[in-house]
Amino acid sequence: MTRDEILKNVVEILADSFELDPEEIKPESTLYEELGLDSIDAVDIFVQLRELTGRRPDPDVAREIRTVEELVSFVESELAAAAAGEPEPELPPPGAGT
Amino acid sequence: MGNDTLDVLICGGGLAGLTCALQLRHAMPDLRVTVVEAQARPLPVACHKVGESSVELGTHYLAEVLGLGEYLRREHLPKNGLRFFVGPPDTPIAERTEIGPVESPTVPSFQMDRGKLETDLRRMVEDAGVTLLEGAKVVGLTLGEGGELHVARIVMPDGAERQLTARWLFDAAGRRRLIQRELDMAREGKPVASSAWFRIHEKLEVGALVPEHERRWHARDVDHTRWLSTNHLMGPGYWVWLIPLSTGYTSIGIVTDHLHHDPSSYGRKDKALAWIAEHEPALSRWLSTRELEDFKLLRHYSAASERVFSGKDRWACLGESGQFLDPLYSPGTDFVANFNCVATRLVREDRAGTSTPELADELIDMLTGWTDDCLRTVGDNGVYFGRAEVFAPKLWWDFTHYWDCACSYFFNRGYELDLEDHRRVRGAVEQLFRLNEQAQDLFDSWAELGASDQQRRKAFVGLPPYPGFLTDRHLALAKPALGDALRPRLEEHIALQRSVLQELFLRALTELGEARALGDSMRSAGWRPHLSAERIACEQLPRDERLEHISSYARDMDRAFGRARGDGTPLSTLLTLAGFHVDRGASTPKRTRPST
Numbered sequence: 240m241t242r243d244e245i246l247k248n249v250v251e252i253l254a255d256s257f258e259l260d261p262e263e264i265k266p267e268s269t270l271y272e273e274l275g276l277d278s279i280d281a282v283d284i285f286v287q288l289r290e291l292t293g294r295r296p297d298p299d300v301a302r303e304i305r306t307v308e309e310l311v312s313f314v315e316s317e318l319a320a321a322a323a324g325e326p327e328p329e330l331p332p333p334g335a336g337t
Numbered sequence: 338m339g340n341d342t343l344d345v346l347i348c349g350g351g352l353a354g355l356t357c358a359l360q361l362r363h364a365m366p367d368l369r370v371t372v373v374e375a376q377a378r379p380l381p382v383a384c385h386k387v388g389e390s391s392v393e394l395g396t397h398y399l400a401e402v403l404g405l406g407e408y409l410r411r412e413h414l415p416k417n418g419l420r421f422f423v424g425p426p427d428t429p430i431a432e433r434t435e436i437g438p439v440e441s442p443t444v445p446s447f448q449m450d451r452g453k454l455e456t457d458l459r460r461m462v463e464d465a466g467v468t469l470l471e472g473a474k475v476v477g478l479t480l481g482e483g484g485e486l487h488v489a490r491i492v493m494p495d496g497a498e499r500q501l502t503a504r505w506l507f508d509a510a511g512r513r514r515l516i517q518r519e520l521d522m523a524r525e526g527k528p529v530a531s532s533a534w535f536r537i538h539e540k541l542e543v544g545a546l547v548p549e550h551e552r553r554w555h556a557r558d559v560d561h562t563r564w565l566s567t568n569h570l571m572g573p574g575y576w577v578w579l580i581p582l583s584t585g586y587t588s589i590g591i592v593t594d595h596l597h598h599d600p601s602s603y604g605r606k607d608k609a610l611a612w613i614a615e616h617e618p619a620l621s622r623w624l625s626t627r628e629l630e631d632f633k634l635l636r637h638y639s640a641a642s643e644r645v646f647s648g649k650d651r652w653a654c655l656g657e658s659g660q661f662l663d664p665l666y667s668p669g670t671d672f673v674a675n676f677n678c679v680a681t682r683l684v685r686e687d688r689a690g691t692s693t694p695e696l697a698d699e700l701i702d703m704l705t706g707w708t709d710d711c712l713r714t715v716g717d718n719g720v721y722f723g724r725a726e727v728f729a730p731k732l733w734w735d736f737t738h739y740w741d742c743a744c745s746y747f748f749n750r751g752y753e754l755d756l757e758d759h760r761r762v763r764g765a766v767e768q769l770f771r772l773n774e775q776a777q778d779l780f781d782s783w784a785e786l787g788a789s790d791q792q793r794r795k796a797f798v799g800l801p802p803y804p805g806f807l808t809d810r811h812l813a814l815a816k817p818a819l820g821d822a823l824r825p826r827l828e829e830h831i832a833l834q835r836s837v838l839q840e841l842f843l844r845a846l847t848e849l850g851e852a853r854a855l856g857d858s859m860r861s862a863g864w865r866p867h868l869s870a871e872r873i874a875c876e877q878l879p880r881d882e883r884l885e886h887i888s889s890y891a892r893d894m895d896r897a898f899g900r901a902r903g904d905g906t907p908l909s910t911l912l913t914l915a916g917f918h919v920d921r922g923a924s925t926p927k928r929t930r931p932s933t
């Protein structure tokens with residue numbers, strides 16, 4: 240997938256899931272301040288991005304992402320990692336400790 | 338053994354009989370328990386019986402009440418929840434709506450090889466000091482009335498006949514239904530549906546049924562655990578189960594309702610394969626190069642009875658010998674669990690001289706209540722198959738109701754409460770039953786009034802959404818509320834479920850628009866909403882402001898199903914048309930930003 244295709248997919252996911260106008264979503268838009276998303280939305284974005292990457296994201300990396308552009312770069316590097324057969328980050332099972 | 342009177346005679350050593358025997362001996366190590374089982378070992382691997390998939394309540398029984406948790410984790414497969422692929426006729430699997438857990442559930446359930454399980458249980462039962470007569474058949478019963486002992490005639494493996502006398506008699510002979518036949522109490526059951534099943538000696542990844550180019554569909558399964566779910570391929574009037582077994586087999590079964598399908602159309606191996614080729618071609622292609630190891634058809638599988646338990650006369654019908662409803666949510670083991678626990682308690686009280694008719698009636702009434710409640714949930718459910726737009730919200734409700742009601746009671750040992758406490762708990766449980774009836778009425782109307790709309794199909798409905806309200810309901814099962822704490826816990830659940838039902842109603846109203854008909858049907862179900870003006874008005878606000886005014890479960894429904902969409906009529910207008918009053922006491926949220 241090219242960077243442009245990734246951007247198109249990301250915009251589609253954001254617009255469909257969060258009632259946003261696709262025209263409003265620019266690469267430099269900030270997810271939380273400008274697009275008005277919150278932490279639950281962030282979780283849902285990463286669940287949806289799995290459909291592009293086939294991988295479970297590292298939460299520490301995911302937490303640092305602030306803009307649409309950074310999201311695109313993240314997908315790009317996940318795809319590269321998947322293609323290179325890099326192992327996925329070791330993660331505790333969700334819900335552990337509750 | 339001579340002619341000594343037994344404390345308990347169990348006729349039939351399948352899942353219900355063997356687990357009951359084990360539980361009785363754990364509770365009373367010197368109790369004289371005999372199990373008579375027609376089929377001698379060795380039992381076949383995999384190709385033995387259906388009932389391979391457990392859900393939370395039955396799992397809790399096996400793992401915690403009987404202490405088999407370690408055994409199940411070691412010898413069987415962890416189950417990744419229930420997963421459904423729902424679509425209209427002739428839709429490839431990848432184009433149906435997938436409904437299933439986002440993350441593997443923390444509260445466990447299992448996929449169990451029944452041949453292996455029953456072989457192992459027989460050994461455990463013998464180790465626990467139960468007398469197991471294998472290859473012996475119960476050929477006649479004389480039920481003792483008014484305190485008399487029960488007598489069973491048995492044909493031993495060598496053909497010799499003998500009699501066994503017992504104080505308690507439990508029928509666990511499955512569909513042979515010994516007591517029901519003896520007392521002529523068997524009744525036609527609901528739903529009217531049939532099933533056929535077989536096994537393949539190979540692991541089936543449901544992904545093998547979907548072409549590789551469906552990249553997103555495959556990528557969604559990041560942990561490669563989809564195959565560990567009970568996968569349901571669902572279309573109008575039918576579903577097909579795919580259940581993996583630890584012994585390397587896959588169990589496959591067809592379930593149909595009689596309105597849409599005639600069981601004769603799949604009643605033999607070759608016909609079943611032709612039926613699958615017509616309805617599930619991808620599965621058919623996979624099967625075409627493989628051998629069916631066994632095959633069985635069961636016509637009209639549901640079975641009911643007038644009465645399944647007598648505390649006074651000390652007999653009970655456990656497991657399938659009493660009743661069977663429907664396998665959609667795999668509740669068979671739950672029934673085994675509920676009945677065995679009451680049976681064990683009543684034997685124990687009888688032995689200690691503390692049993693009273695009131696206690697027995699109380700516990701048995703509860704069992705009857707569960708059965709009716711479960712029947713309301715799964716009876717005649719064929720109308721939902723293939724219709725994701727109603728089936729997904731119904732699943733949402735059915736999960737919360739199951740976890741908050743039946744599971745909460747069972748996980749917290751409600752069946753061990755004393756009479757007065759139990760009556761109070763039952764009062765709360767019955768309110769939950771009542772809410773379930775109203776919710777099921779809502780879904781019936783939703784299915785009846787709505788037209789399925791493929792335009793707005795969602796590819797994946799994560800149920801439960803993680804993290805979220807429904808996941809929290811599930812995890813709450815791990816937090817004990819024993820003894821006095823159970824009733825307040827259930828009271829919390831009543832309040833929550835009232836609000837959840839209200840949100841589901843608002844969703845149905847928005848999507849259907851058939852306000853008057855929906856209003857009428859809910860009113861005749863005795864439903865009265867408590868809708869605040871604030872909740873209704875916030876539908877008009879921009880998303881971020883609306884989110885401040887709606888509950889976490891309303892938001893989670895949006896996350897799972899997408900925002901409810903209708904023809905644009907404001908919710909307040911729809912409510913007025915439906916004839917429901919909105920409580921103006923609460924303040925209307927202010928618009929702080931102009932909407933865009």
Ligand SMILES: Cc1cc2nc3c(=O)[nH]c(=O)nc-3n(C[C@H](O)[C@H](O)[C@H](O)COP(=O)(O)OP(=O)(O)OC[C@H]3O[C@@H](n4cnc5c(N)ncnc54)[C@H](O)[C@@H]3O)c2cc1C
Pocket residue numbers: 348349350351352353354373374375376386387388389390391392395473474475476509510511512513532590635638655656657658664667668669670671673
């Ligand atoms: C299509 C279908 C799918 C199902 N799927 C599930 C599921 O996914 N999960 C689930 O939990 N449940 C499921 N069930 C229900 C499940 O099969 C039953 O709950 C369970 O098998 C009942 O166990 P049982 O011990 O009552 O009966 P059985 O396991 O049938 O045991 C009865 C035993 O009695 C013996 N017997 C019979 N007659 C005599 C006699 N005269 N003398 C001595 N012994 C005798 C038999 O040999 C047998 O071993 C399903 C049921 C159906 C029909």
